[in-house]
Amino acid sequence: MPIDVAAIRTEFPTLAREVRGERLVYLDSAATSQTPEAVLAAMERYYRTSRSNVHRGVYLLAEEATDAYEGARTALARLVGADPRGVVFTKNATEACNLIAYGYVRRTLGPGDALLCTVMEHHANMVPFVHAANDRGFEVRYVPVSEDGHLDLAEAARLVADGRVRFAAFTHVSNTLGTINDVPGLAALVRDANPDAVVHVDGTQAVPHLPVDVAALGVDSYALTGHKMFGPTGIGALVADPALLERMEPMLTGGEMIRDVTLTGATWNDVPHRFEAGTPMIAEAAGLTAAVAFLEELGPDAVRAHEVELGATFLAALADADGITVHGPTTMAERGAAISFSVDGVHPHDVGAMLDARGVCVRVGHHCCKPLMRELGINATVRASLHVYNDADDLEPLLDGLAAARAMFAVGRSA
Amino acid sequence: MGELDALYEEIILDHYRSPRNRAPGLSGEDAQVHHSNPLCGDELDVRIRIRDGVLDGLAYDGDGCSISLASASAMSVAVLGRPVEDVLGLVEEFRLMMHGEQPGRADDLGDSMVFEGVARFPVRVKCALLGWMALRDAIDTFRRGDDANDVTHEDQHE
Numbered sequence: 001m002p003i004d005v006a007a008i009r010t011e012f013p014t015l016a017r018e019v020r021g022e023r024l025v026y027l028d029s030a031a032t033s034q035t036p037e038a039v040l041a042a043m044e045r046y047y048r049t050s051r052s053n054v055h056r057g058v059y060l061l062a063e064e065a066t067d068a069y070e071g072a073r074t075a076l077a078r079l080v081g082a083d084p085r086g087v088v089f090t091k092n093a094t095e096a097c098n099l100i101a102y103g104y105v106r107r108t109l110g111p112g113d114a115l116l117c118t119v120m121e122h123h124a125n126m127v128p129f130v131h132a133a134n135d136r137g138f139e140v141r142y143v144p145v146s147e148d149g150h151l152d153l154a155e156a157a158r159l160v161a162d163g164r165v166r167f168a169a170f171t172h173v174s175n176t177l178g179t180i181n182d183v184p185g186l187a188a189l190v191r192d193a194n195p196d197a198v199v200h201v202d203g204t205q206a207v208p209h210l211p212v213d214v215a216a217l218g219v220d221s222y223a224l225t226g227h228k229m230f231g232p233t234g235i236g237a238l239v240a241d242p243a244l245l246e247r248m249e250p251m252l253t254g255g256e257m258i259r260d261v262t263l264t265g266a267t268w269n270d271v272p273h274r275f276e277a278g279t280p281m282i283a284e285a286a287g288l289t290a291a292v293a294f295l296e297e298l299g300p301d302a303v304r305a306h307e308v309e310l311g312a313t314f315l316a317a318l319a320d321a322d323g324i325t326v327h328g329p330t331t332m333a334e335r336g337a338a339i340s341f342s343v344d345g346v347h348p349h350d351v352g353a354m355l356d357a358r359g360v361c362v363r364v365g366h367h368c369c370k371p372l373m374r375e376l377g378i379n380a381t382v383r384a385s386l387h388v389y390n391d392a393d394d395l396e397p398l399l400d401g402l403a404a405a406r407a408m409f410a411v412g413r414s415a
Numbered sequence: 416m417g418e419l420d421a422l423y424e425e426i427i428l429d430h431y432r433s434p435r436n437r438a439p440g441l442s443g444e445d446a447q448v449h450h451s452n453p454l455c456g457d458e459l460d461v462r463i464r465i466r467d468g469v470l471d472g473l474a475y476d477g478d479g480c481s482i483s484l485a486s487a488s489a490m491s492v493a494v495l496g497r498p499v500e501d502v503l504g505l506v507e508e509f510r511l512m513m514h515g516e517q518p519g520r521a522d523d524l525g526d527s528m529v530f531e532g533v534a535r536f537p538v539r540v541k542c543a544l545l546g547w548m549a550l551r552d553a554i555d556t557f558r559r560g561d562d563a564n565d566v567t568h569e570d571q572h573e
Contacts, residue, residue: 349455349480349542357419366456379456379478408423409431409481 003298003306005391011036011294012389022359025394030175030205030338030385031363032227035287039230042068042290043283053279055256065282072285073272075292076237079300080203080222081213085242088272089235089280093204094124096223096238097169099275100200101128103248105167111137116159116168116190118143118151119375122175123368125202125223129169141165143186145375149177149328149335156186160193168199172206172217176367176383177328178335180210183217198244204228208387209307209336211300220244226284231291235284238275245271252277303388307337310386314339317395323406327381337386340367343402345410348380354408355401362398422536423481426489426529431481436491441474446557448564450549452541457483461549465557470494470502475546482530482539487546489526499554506551513540541568 009015012034017024026034050064057063077084090096105128109115115129119142133140143156151170159165168190173180187199200221206212208229214222221244225236250257250268257277259267268274295303311332318324323344329335343351348364355362363383366373373379384398441447441462451458457479464472473495475487490509494502505523512518515534533543548568556564 347455347457347478347480349457349482349539353419353422353536353539365454370453373456379458408428 001299001302003302003388005306005389008298009389011038013037013040015389019359019361020357022357022397025358025360025397027384027386027390027394027398028361028363029208029228029387029390030383032233033208033230033387034389035232036230036291036294038294039232039287039290043232043287046283046286054282068286068289069280069282072235072289072292075289076239079212079292079296080207080224080239081215082222082239083242085271086240086245088238088240088245088275089285090238091234091281092227092236093202093223093225094236096225096236097125097200097202098128099238099251100221100223100240100248101132102251103275104198104244105129106132106136107249109133109136109138109166112164113138113166114162114164115140116143116156116165116170117141118170119145120149120151120174120177120179120369120372121169121171122202122204123370124204125169125171125200126371129167139164142371143170145177145372148330149174149179151179151181151186153182153185153189157189157193160190160197163194165190165194166197168197169202171202171204172212172222173203173209173336173338174328174372175205175338176340176369176372176381178338178340179329180206180335183219187218203239205336205338208295208303210304214239226288226291229291230294232284232287235281235288242271245275248275250274250277254278256280298388306388307386308332310390310392311335311337311339313392314384314386314395314398317399321399321402323410324402327376338383339385340381340383342378342381343405343410346405347409348382350409351382351402351405354405355398358397358401358404360394360397360401422533422539424529424532426526427481427485430485430488430526434484434488436474436495437476437484437488438474439476441472443472444474444562446553446562446564448549448553448556448566450545450552450566450568452479452483452545452568454538454541455480457542457545459483459487459545459549461487461546461553463550463553463557465499465554468500469496469498470554471496473550475549479545480539480542482533482542483545486527486530486543487549489530490546490550493523493525493527494550503551503554506547509547510544513544 052061052065054066054069073084073087141159144152199219201219203222203224207224221240227233254277257274325342327340352364444462447462459477462474530543
């Protein structure tokens with residue numbers, strides 16, 4: 001079923017509001033998506049009817065709370081083709097990347113080893129590994145990004161050739177360039193050089209927009225977050241091979257994650273529970289289940305098809321507009337619908353202010369990709385990102401604001 | 416669009432389009448600081464020359480939004496030629512104004528007074544303050560006998 005934007009928009013209360021007297025045009029879903037009624041209702045249902053703590057409860061409410069929490073694990077695993085025992089809930093994707101950095105990388109890699117990363121990573125999928133490398137004395141090697149916004153796989157092959165790369169971390173879809181990376185290709189390349197290498201992928205910008213099957217991607221671990229896929233903030237996951245989780249140490253210890261505790265030590269609970277210390281995010285899990293159902297009902301293929309069509313419309317219009325330079329791949333076949341661009345002679349912050357006055361929400365700045373920004377030779381970009389509730393009506397206010405920004409700031413300047 | 420007019424007054428646009436004292440270097444420079452605002456990627460260099468306790472020369476340069484560059488331009492006009500103590504007092508007046516307080520030295524702040532409207536846009540306050548905070552740091556750097564400093568503004572409370 002094709003995406004019916006008008007019907008979908010009625011499901012999102014935020015989209016009905018006005019901003020500064022204008023219709024809200026929300027073009028910042030790559031930062032966080034809006035929340036549908038079903039997700040709000042699921043969270044409210046937990047708080048209004050089943051509020052209690054999970055696990056070990058011997059009464060009905062606690063069973064309902066446990067079902068709500070564990071149900072999210074099953075739902076998420078189903079959405080991304082994973083084993084539920086491999087789904088560890090975290091606060092967000094950043095925490096998921098840190099979990100594998102602390103639980104595996106720091107305990108496994110040392111002097112003489114190497115970790116493969118890429119220049120296009122969000123800080124979340126770079127800093128935990130750089131931090132580990134600085135503490136543990138292993139090397140980080142970076143796959144460069146070509147002018148057209150793709151990872152240089154030929155260079156990647158050279159970087160892994162000596163067999164010392166024991167861990168690779170890269171993104172599925174770039175949050176800044178939009179590039180959809182060849183995950184199976186890069187994973188295979190890493191494993192050809194070292195069959196024992198662990199491949200970790202940041203799927204934050206993929207799961208909300210594309211069909212994702214972690215088994216088919218051939219990766220060992222995959223980070224994602226709920227709040228960009230219509231779910232609440234405060235819940236994400238590390239989706240990993242349970243066998244890899246078995247080899248990992250917990251990052252946080254305490255309640256819930258133990259099997260037995262003595263005065264001098266503790267043994268760990270089974271995976272994935274050993275990585276979820278303390279009372280978890282129960283309402284958020286209930287919301288995430290509803291978000292997964294929302295995505296499944298739309299159909300990830302239909303979501304992707306809608307974004308390919310709408311993204312092409314936006315890309316073509318931006319290419320035609322005066323003084324706009326789009327960064328990253330130019331065709332939707334190679335990219336997602338997060339579109340970064342520069343406006344000639346106008347600082348992104350000023351562009352953002354002009355758009356805000358028209359009710360248009362975009363992100364301006366470095367998008368948590370400072371190394372990539374340096375590579376591109378710029379400080380910041382404007383990013384418009386699309387989702388299922390956007391349509392071609394959102395294009396005009398964007399173009400109008402961009403033209404106004406050019407008229408106000410770029411006159412007589414070439415900065 | 417009324418709100419936006421408060422942010423981009425004609426005087427601000429004028430300083431942005433025709434910057435005063437913007438230059439990549441300063442002859443006889445005593446201290447140079449580089450300040451960046453990671454929120455928006457703004458980068459600003461401020462160079463000062465102090466003679467007999469007076470701010471005798473100031474040049475700024477960098478890459479930033481209209482608010483940060485225009486604010487640095489208007490600042491340079493307001494502070495040049497003043498005794499260093501007086502400059503620091505003016506920096507404090509501007510800082511308080513950006514946090515919503517009535518500035519006490521409207522005449523001395525001159526064109527910088529128009530940034531009062533920017534206080535209504537919390538995310539842009541930092542932009543307007545960037546040059547002023549860099550100037551204060553340049554004076555501090557000079558006073559402790561150094562000639563350069565590098566600062567990244569991580570928090571919103573300055």
